[in-house]
Amino acid sequence: MNFELDEFHEGFRKKVAGLARIHAAPYARKRDVQGTFPFEVMENLAEEGLLGIGVPKSYKGLGLDPVCLILAIEELARCDGASALTLAAHSLACGHILQMGDEAQKRKFLPAMASGRSLGAWALAEVRSGSDAASLRTRAEKKPGGWVLNGTKMFVTQGSVAGVYIIMARTGPDQDRHGISAFIIEADTPGLRPVARLDKIGCRASDTAVVRLKDVWVPEDSLLGQKGRGLVDALGILDQGRVGIGAMAVGLGQAALEASLAFARRRKQFGRTIASFQAIQWMLADMATEISAARLLVYRAAFLAAQGAPCTMQASMAKLYASEAATRAANKAVQIHGGYGCLRSYPVERYLRDAKICEIGEGTSEIQRLIIARELMKTI
Ligand SMILES: Cc1cc2nc3c(=O)[nH]c(=O)nc-3n(C[C@H](O)[C@H](O)[C@H](O)COP(=O)(O)OP(=O)(O)OC[C@H]3O[C@@H](n4cnc5c(N)ncnc54)[C@H](O)[C@@H]3O)c2cc1C
Structure with a gap:
């Protein structure tokens, strides 16, 4: 059993993290405030082939596995939730054509989608x-x-x-x-x-x-x-989509944790950094623990998807837990930041608003619990 990413996936994660810092992080706040679509971010990602991560090379994609896709979504979300959601939804459309389309449909649509000429x-x-x-x-x-x-x-x-x-x-x-x-x-x-x-x-x-x-x-x-077969196929496609939303939540939760750690080390009250207060340390510890657990669930579901194994229950568990953990983490991040957490000039209030979306899009938490319970009943 190995809980680390292998060398290839770790290298891919680092590469996307670097690109996200350069292309997605700048102006993320401004785009959020103004509600402006991240066209430039998408163009930059497209140049790196990241809009066709799971699309085979024969259709001009990168031909990489579902683990790479969720790593890209996670790293993008660490910088900009909106860009991560855009990639996740685009990948859902690409995945549907890839899995259910005939050869002519794949040839007609996938190259343009993988190159970013056409968003899905x-x-x-x-x-x-x-x-x-x-x-x-x-x-x-x-x-x-x-x-x-x-x-x-x-x-x-x-x-x-x-x-x-x-x-x-x-x-x-x-x-x-x-x-x-x-x-x-x-x-x-x-x-x-x-x-x-x-x-x-x-x-x-x-x-x-x-x-x-x-x-x-x-x-x-x-x-x-x-x-x-449209609904049956769509629900199957959603299994993989949900892992992507889980990955987005992990990225947002990680960003909330990192911002909180940095702030807690910097901010002084009563002559000490607030990081020295046990109340703050406990919040940080809970955030780190829950985000780690969420990441493991997300990676397990992506790993199963990469093997072509059934992952309905694991995908729902990953999405349910990661999205709720991210909301809890972002809420704690606002608390740790005190009044500054309520200001738009600090990113943590945005993480909280973005994380909430993950509890609803591609099936609410209640629906994930229904799916998990239904899958559990099958095993009895
Ligand atoms: C930002 C965003 C992006 C989205 N993007 C897309 C997209 O690209 N494509 C797309 O097709 N959809 C998209 N959606 C839609 C999303 O999938 C739905 O909003 C979601 O599935 C919930 O449906 P609803 O909003 O109609 O809520 P409802 O289904 O009306 O649910 C309302 C409440 O009732 C609860 N509920 C409903 N049924 C049950 C039940 N049986 N048991 C217990 N509780 C229940 C829900 O959990 C929720 O709390 C997006 C949504 C958002 C917010």
Whole structure:
């Protein structure tokens, strides 16, 4: 048993950490305050191939394993949660095409996505359908030579900046989980329109939008995977996506810990550094312990995914624990910073807002607990 990253993964982690410090950390606060999308960060990551980490070299990606992807998301989150979320959502769209697409679809879309020319968005949620994904109402009607889609997608990450959208739509009876299919739709397709960019509590620079589809005609070959398998496939894709959100939470928690350690060593009260007070030390100890535990859960799930092994329960455990641990760590970080923790000029309040997003996006903590319990029941 080995709990360390091997030489290759450690080298990759260090490389991304360096790039994140150079490209993502500067202006992260300004982008957060203004809610401006990190276009330049994405361009810089794309130049390094980091928008195609898991995309095989034959489709112009780096062809690396899921462990590399989560290391990249973790290191980006240490500098900028919004950039990490952007990469995570883009990778979800790439992963769906890679796993369920046919050869022509992979050749058509993946090279542009891996090179960053086209960001991916992945749209399952709707206004009335969140946790209960099987209740979605966006409909795709079969027409000669193609499909016509109508409906509205909610909370679409990259919803107003993507080049390619993966849209889950109903092709069968209402409420039937086998009546949903996935479609790949290009941003310039007539009738597809981002109608509102959503103003969020955290990851404010990441783009979250409402996307409307009005009489969107797409050809037959836009169907991604088998007809009626869209939800089942999407839930499988989410297993890996959740590990990414767990990694993002680990990066945010680590950033909160590092900022708190530095501040506690610097800040003096009663003639001593606050780091010398046991109350502060206990908070730091809890933060470090929980973030380490979260990291182990995330790496285990990514390792299983890299082996092609089932990881539904492990992915949910990683996402559940890491996101809640990151929120706890960031909350303690604000406490350790005292009044300064409440100021926007210190990064810890941003970590807290960003970490909260991790408890909700790609399935809430409550839904992760349901999945874990369901998987546990299977073993009895
Ligand atoms: C920043 C951000 C980015 C996102 N990006 C995307 C994206 O790119 N693509 C996409 O498709 N979606 C995206 N989402 C949507 C996200 O997946 C949903 O918000 C999430 O799944 C919860 O759905 P909901 O918001 O409709 O809440 P609801 O499902 O309405 O839940 C409300 C509350 O009820 C609880 N609840 C619901 N059902 C149960 C149950 N059976 N048992 C116990 N408690 C329950 C929930 O846990 C929650 O506390 C994003 C969300 C956010 C915040």
